[in-house]
Amino acid sequence: MALQLPPVPQPLGLNHPTADLLLARQTETIILREKVMSLSGDSFDISLQSGQPILRVQGSVFSFSGRKTVMNLNNQPVFDIKKEHLHIHATYAAVDPNGNPLLEVKSSFKLIGSKARATFVNKYTGQQESFLMQGNWFDSRADIVHEKTGMVVGNINRKLLSGRDILFGQQTYALTVAPGVDMSLMVAMCICMDEKNNEGKGGGILGLI
Template sequence: MAFQLAPLPQALGVFAQFTARQTETLVLREKVMSLSGDSFEIKLQSGQPVLRVQGKVMSISGRKSVYDMAGTHLFDIVKEHLHIHATFAALDPSGRKLLEVKSSFALLGSKATATFTNATTGTPESLQMKGNWFDSAADIVDLKSGATVGRIDRKLLSGRDILFGQQTYALTVAPGADMALMVAMCICMDEKNNESKSGFF
């Protein structure tokens, strides 16, 4: 059974319609037998689908498009070049940047900082993801309040959940956090770690 995260003092994210009303655990899994190898189904642990991520075959930028279950195109995730550290962005369909995720050096594991404008308050926000990928765990923390906004953990999943490959993990999201934004952060980190040929975990 998944652990619970404390509710955030105010809604935090970009997509209000994806705000978690209670602690939610999402299962991110690489689609079985995908031709591109980069298509993911994102569901609640109960099995209810939430988002669909489609990788672009032969895309130079590694672009991934994220849709809601009604087929609405929410954003694309692309790699930004000409940065010292690996940097990814989520762009809305018009090309406006919604989120930037920049990796940085960590002595153990991986570290990344996500910056975005909170849709609720209009203020800039920063979340930091830090964890030891070999230990299969990472926390996502709001740098302003110190609150844990999310947690990534492969150990929460049963054998049934991880049957179809190693790219399967659980993302637990705190009440008040934007589930779509948190998924975007995870995909960015997954991309960064795949580039280094170490895999996400």
């Protein structure tokens, strides 16, 4: 049975023009699928479970910061995700095409599992918000919680996928998003955690397993 999440009291999104189009109108399950022939190993397509594409991500092979560009369906950049250096904890940021910060994700490992805190200025209120993402990657799942309300606004769970969703050895993951939440925000969080979890492992999509 598909996971259903309650709607958030007010919209939560990053401050970019595509956010309005990517607000989940109902509980949505997003599929993140690696491109097998990608030279960087970090490029992938993002679609709804129905198969409708919504975004795509292009990794940069030669970027020191591991920069990845998230693009809309017209191949226009929405934001870049990159690693920020000189931090005690692994820190990643999403910046718009002009270099303005949209999101910061700081991650750390627990004895069992991983956790990360994402902070951003909500496009719809102008207030700073934070999400906490934690889970046991050996159990293939993680919850994303809105710290202000304690509501679960997202969930990663590979077990939601059917066999036909996993082809040719592709890394493929399911991300469930609550109504009223910017789907690109949730995707950005997942990509940041993927980067952290795959440091020294040779890459792959959302290395939570």
